[in-house]
Amino acid sequence: MKRTHLPLNALRVFDAAARHLSFTRAADELAVTPAAVGQQIRALEDVLGVVLFRRTPKGLELTDEASAGLDPLRAGFLQIEDAVQAMQAGQSSQVFTIACPPDLFAVWLAPRLAAFRANNPDVRFVLAGAEADFTEANLDLAMRWAEGPGELEGVAVGEAARVTVGDGPWIAWPGDPEPAGAGEPAPLANVADAGQALAAARAGMGRARVPALLAGGQGATAEPCRRGYWLVAPAPQWRQKKVRALVSFLTAD
Template sequence: MKRTHLPLNGLRVLDAAARHLSFTRAADELAVTPAAVGQQIRALEDLLGVVLFRRTSKGLELTDEAISGLDSIREGFLRFEEGVQAMQAGQSSHVYTIACPRDFFSAWLSPRLAAFRAGNPQMRFALVGGDADVDFTEANLDLAVRWAEGPGDLEGVALGAPLMVTVTAPDAPADGPWIGWPGDPAPGGALTGGSDVGFSVGDAGTAISAARAGLGRAHVPYQLAQPAIETGRIIALGDPVPSRRGYWLVAPPPQWRQKKVKALVVALAE
């Protein structure tokens, strides 16, 4: 018999009925009706081609055929339970594996993970690169932070409002050359067509560092620039403006439902 065709529901009913030697008590355990138990047993008997129970003056009795297979069936259900427990073990793990852009980790995520760990000192974190194409299964990820327009096919929550701001050094001219980065490679947009990009870097964090060094002005996520703006290391050229993209905390549904992941999502979303 193929494994995919194993009558698992019928075998589960057989186990309960065999332990109680009563369809009624088996029904109570399984939260079904006695009639449903009887139907499952009859269907299993038809499938196997054997009689499993006999009614006698003393009550319900197992046949020799049923007795011969019960130990193996019960051992099989025990192994199923062990397998389920093994798969669920990750939910109680104290290690989070998170994919995150390194500039976002430095400016925004790291202090919040530190605050979370202060209340959960047993927790450990492993950070991997935040490439949008990183595969959750291959990288064994719990969560990922992505610069995107939304969660896509994943479960997700926005990490703050999607805002952009133009920044430069305090002593730099407000019309200095633009600093481009992959999220905004031609920040001059319609005004300059991007022709005034004098410096190109690999990420928004490096763009902020370049602006702080006086290399020009950069149009970057407000979340990354806010700490440097508040300390006066850079200045904002105007107010933050809405952006289609923002930072999203995402995961596939199985990871998203894990207890440990839910706890961290709540902490970061606050």
């Protein structure tokens, strides 16, 4: 069903003018000029095809047509306020839905979420897969190994650096598929993520280049790289008070 376009701003002006029976006092409430109130009322009368106010020696009076629509209009504004409050309720929710690579969650994010919850005992966490979609998974926040936030809002976590752990043949993972360089012998092992590469290197299977944040600074060499870990979210989630509080806590150190 196609909805009729509603001149909501003009209707809000009409409500104020009807309560005060004065364009001047309505203008004071709305922080506009009396002339602007008059323009909005005339425009609304043109749209509706009715006269809303009469000027009398005693001042403004509502017409019968205006009086007939005033109560339903005010009830509608109350419903709009309820709808806005319902949409904003997520900002005060104590549930965080977060996507994070499982290797980083284990060594970095989980201890910090535990510390955050110690200070905020009512919060709960729902963990989604690393590549979960913000819309489909209803995410509040995600941690990504990337060159930047892209089209999302975000902040870098730690430095964009990697360390080399272990000795011997290279171990490859999707974030570093050719550690030895193009044209060199194939790596000894190809694993699913940086966490598996780190575990394999520490077990003596070879050496791997992994994010410095994940390795905890333990490695023979360290070098800057284009990618790093980022906390990201679309702008609406990023602006939520609860998300800002969590991001501030996670990036405090």
